[in-house]
Amino acid sequence: MISPAPRSPSAHLAGESSLFLPNGSRVFSIDAETFAALDALLSSGDENAIEQRLRDLGVDVPPLIDDVPVSSPPLRALSLAVAQKCNLGCTYCYAQQGDFGGAAKNMPLDVAMRAVTLLFDDVAAGERVNLSFLGGEPLVNRAVIRAATVRACELAEERGARVTFSITTNGTLLTEDDGEFFERYAFAVTLSIDGIGATHDALRPFKGGAGTYERLMKNAAPLLAKQRASQVSARVTVTPRNLDLQTTLDELIALGFHSVGFSPMLASPTASGELDDAALETMLEQMIACGETFERRLMNGERYPFANIVNALRELHKGTHRPYPCGAGAGYLGVSADGALAACHRFVNDDAGAMGTVAAIDRAKQNAWLDERHVHRQQPCDRCWARYLCGGGCHHEVLARGRTACDYVRGWLHYAIGAYARLLDARPEWFAVT
Amino acid sequence: MKLTPKNQTAKQLLHRAEGNPPSTLPDSAIANCYPGLEFDFRNVWRRIFVGIVMHEADSYVVGVEDARYASLQGCRILKVDGNDMTTILRGPRVANGPTVELAVPANPDAAWFMEWSNSLSRVLHKAGSTVTCEFTAQPSDIQRRPDWPDTQTVELEIRRFFEPDSPVIARALVDPGDLTQSLCSPWQNDYRECACYYWASSRPDYVDVGTSSKGLSAGFNWMDHDRSLDTPVDERVYLPDPRPRTPTDPTWITYDQLFQEWQTVLQFIVGGKDQG
Numbered sequence: 001m002i003s004p005a006p007r008s009p010s011a012h013l014a015g016e017s018s019l020f021l022p023n024g025s026r027v028f029s030i031d032a033e034t035f036a037a038l039d040a041l042l043s044s045g046d047e048n049a050i051e052q053r054l055r056d057l058g059v060d061v062p063p064l065i066d067d068v069p070v071s072s073p074p075l076r077a078l079s080l081a082v083a084q085k086c087n088l089g090c091t092y093c094y095a096q097q098g099d100f101g102g103a104a105k106n107m108p109l110d111v112a113m114r115a116v117t118l119l120f121d122d123v124a125a126g127e128r129v130n131l132s133f134l135g136g137e138p139l140v141n142r143a144v145i146r147a148a149t150v151r152a153c154e155l156a157e158e159r160g161a162r163v164t165f166s167i168t169t170n171g172t173l174l175t176e177d178d179g180e181f182f183e184r185y186a187f188a189v190t191l192s193i194d195g196i197g198a199t200h201d202a203l204r205p206f207k208g209g210a211g212t213y214e215r216l217m218k219n220a221a222p223l224l225a226k227q228r229a230s231q232v233s234a235r236v237t238v239t240p241r242n243l244d245l246q247t248t249l250d251e252l253i254a255l256g257f258h259s260v261g262f263s264p265m266l267a268s269p270t271a272s273g274e275l276d277d278a279a280l281e282t283m284l285e286q287m288i289a290c291g292e293t294f295e296r297r298l299m300n301g302e303r304y305p306f307a308n309i310v311n312a313l314r315e316l317h318k319g320t321h322r323p324y325p326c327g328a329g330a331g332y333l334g335v336s337a338d339g340a341l342a343a344c345h346r347f348v349n350d351d352a353g354a355m356g357t358v359a360a361i362d363r364a365k366q367n368a369w370l371d372e373r374h375v376h377r378q379q380p381c382d383r384c385w386a387r388y389l390c391g392g393g394c395h396h397e398v399l400a401r402g403r404t405a406c407d408y409v410r411g412w413l414h415y416a417i418g419a420y421a422r423l424l425d426a427r428p429e430w431f432a433v434t
Numbered sequence: 435m436k437l438t439p440k441n442q443t444a445k446q447l448l449h450r451a452e453g454n455p456p457s458t459l460p461d462s463a464i465a466n467c468y469p470g471l472e473f474d475f476r477n478v479w480r481r482i483f484v485g486i487v488m489h490e491a492d493s494y495v496v497g498v499e500d501a502r503y504a505s506l507q508g509c510r511i512l513k514v515d516g517n518d519m520t521t522i523l524r525g526p527r528v529a530n531g532p533t534v535e536l537a538v539p540a541n542p543d544a545a546w547f548m549e550w551s552n553s554l555s556r557v558l559h560k561a562g563s564t565v566t567c568e569f570t571a572q573p574s575d576i577q578r579r580p581d582w583p584d585t586q587t588v589e590l591e592i593r594r595f596f597e598p599d600s601p602v603i604a605r606a607l608v609d610p611g612d613l614t615q616s617l618c619s620p621w622q623n624d625y626r627e628c629a630c631y632y633w634a635s636s637r638p639d640y641v642d643v644g645t646s647s648k649g650l651s652a653g654f655n656w657m658d659h660d661r662s663l664d665t666p667v668d669e670r671v672y673l674p675d676p677r678p679r680t681p682t683d684p685t686w687i688t689y690d691q692l693f694q695e696w697q698t699v700l701q702f703i704v705g706g707k708d709q710g
Contacts, residue, residue: 018440027441124560318442420441
């Protein structure tokens with residue numbers, strides 16, 4: 001049994017016969033003899049011998065990612081913190097129950113409009129941008145969401161560009177009319193749901209303490225029934241109190257969610273709900289169990305929208321390799337209610353990710369950030385085989401708490417590489433659909 | 435040993451099309467900067483603007499595919515979306531001399547066209563949209579400087595470089611055969627034409643080299659007919675191929691011989707030495 005632990009920055013073995021090369025995120029299938037020889041070589045830690053062996057195998061190529069950071073990238077996505085306030089009191093919330101540690105406020109319409117204008121500043125015909133709405137709870141400020149959406153569509157039409165929309169909501173304020181609006185504008189709607197019934201209620205109560213699950217599900221039902229152009233997905237933040245992932249996954253899929261994804265709680269302003277090593281290990285076991293269910297279902301030709309494995313397999317198939325974990329601070333920026341730009345929605349009101357205002361991106365700050373956050377400048381990423389898949393981990397979590405989940409991330413990717421090899425051979429047609 | 439590329443990046447970087455020899459892999463390519471032996475990548479720029487065809491390495495409009503742009507035939511492109519496509523050559527004419535414009539009779543403007551890949555990098559993100567392009571008003575056989583006064587301005591659409599969501603070069607950019615036209619012909623003319631370790635990179639040049647009694651290296655030009663390992667090292671002389679070439683001089687392997695008798699005139703050189 002091969003361990004996911006990092007033995008070389010140049011190569012990794014997974015599954016029964018998979019060789020993963022970080023340079024280009026390339027996946028090869030190798031025979032048992034080569035697999036065993038590489039396994040011994042990786043255990044020896046002799047980096048020169050490993051690299052020589054890769055040359056002998058004919059799979060060495062010049063480094064595809066260099067040390068040069070992305071510089072002044074074109075803006076392709078914005079998230080608007082349309083409401084820095086929330087009606088829920090989730091203790092682990094990165095936004096500190098919605099207000100990001102400041103005064104509760106809504107984004108004024110003119111700020112939203114300036115943000116939309118900024119998003120289209122450099123967009124050419126045929127290009128695609130994304131506008132997302134977050135909070136706090138964004139539906140507290142419904143009118144601004146709708147006005148900004150309509151304006152973005154007008155600008156997209158003027159430019160011959162495409163715009164897609166997304167919103168992440170706690171669902172308690174959702175109306176049927178919202179559902180129609182989201183369907184009309186083909187929103188990707190993400191509902192934050194942390195479990196079924198009481199499990200969810202304990203983690204995501206109203207500020208007064210009452211549960212929200214029943215309200216959320218009642219509100220979500222019409223949207224789930226309506227989704228055609230729109231997609232309604234569930235996002236589960238995993239804490240030590242909701243680690244029964246398989247049950248949650250099956251129930252939410254049965255309810256008709258377009259996809260269901262899990263995200264570990266790694267850094268909370270109050271430390272509440274953070275997963276420790278033991279809990280992360282449990283979560284990994286659960287994730288792999290869910291992944292194995294996905295494999296069985298796919299083998300049977302069934303749809304089983306477990307977002308984490310679907311995304312991992314798609315990215316592995318493409319061979320995604322990148323020096324950053326996401327587009328934060330690059331093509332994607334967050335906008336606070338008062339119009340300040342931040343590296344992403346989590347950095348609202350946080351100087352660590354400040355990048356100007358909706359009037360203009362502060363390119364000097366942005367480029368300094370991109371320079372600083374390049375995975376080649378992160379430790380101990382330079383020794384890890386997963387560095388171009390994970391990109392060094394969520395900036396916000398890493399800056400708040402350090403790299404506490406590397407074993408979890410590697411364990412998951414290690415499993416995913418094995419699953420990729422199994423499924424690619426058995427279900428090649430699934431990968432042909434993009 | 436069995437190794438099979440599985441995902442897209444593994445296949446792209448180690449892709450060997452069925453029937454293709456190993457020399458078609460990028461890492462075994464016989465090439466220097468361009469045009470190369472496998473394909474001439476410069477040709478992807480020829481149709482970068484919808485409606486006209488450019489020279490692959492020059493500012494010259496070689497063809498017009500849309501009658502609206504008929505006036506551009508034979509003209510020189512000067513600017514795209516405000517960015518200069520040419521520059522002025524400047525430098526010293528003699529060592530330690532002053533920096534001057536390096537005009538010559540064949541290029542009185544000292545104008546020099548910049549490589550497409552560099553000069554268009556600032557506007558490629560506008561692919562799919564229309565940009566303002568400035569050309570010389572009249573056809574011109576010579577390069578023109580970026581501030582050339584007599585110009586015409588047209589709006590041209592920049593083609594997308596890749597097929598959507600794909601690393602494949604856009605079909606509209608290259609017609610069948612485009613990428614393999616204008617190749618070097620290293621097995622013919624260029625085998626002699628490009629001397630001294632330049633091209634082809636795997637071609638020998640200075641052979642049968644030994645150390646002379648003066649402690650200097652001595653050997654032969656590989657294109658020199660009259661060479662033998664029996665010649666004492668002190669008597670071996672490297673005869674530079676004179677320029678301009680003398681196509682029929684019997685001292686060297688001639689172009690005709692390279693075309694028609696390469697099997698006999700070219701010898702195997704192993705470890706830098708003639709193998710008889």
